[in-house]
Amino acid sequence: MHEMGIANSILEAVQKEARRYPHARARKVGVRIGELAAIDAEALRFCFEALSRDTDLDGLQLEIELCPRRHRCERCNCAFIVRDYDCRCPQCGNFARECVSGDELELAYVEVEEDEPSSLATKSSQ
């Protein structure tokens, strides 16, 4: 199950990012997964939750954005989403072989939240 390794590298990247904000907690992480990357989103979510449990990233939310496969037509330069393995250009009907996206696996963003447990107490004393 290679989703375990992927989940692990996502968590490592988040930890690295979180170190830049010592007084904040990572709340959410967004990843972009291409259709061609052959990653099972549900399996990835499962591994992610299993690995983050009982660590300092427990409760971190994972948001998965699935990116469709896109090809570009060499003839008219139009980029389009490939559905049902039909690679013909919707504009001119040319068979477009050039795949321009759909195999990505990348960290889109990390959302952090300031951790200030004392701020509520000081507000009420005024």
Ligand SMILES: [Zn+2]
């Ligand atoms: Zn075309």
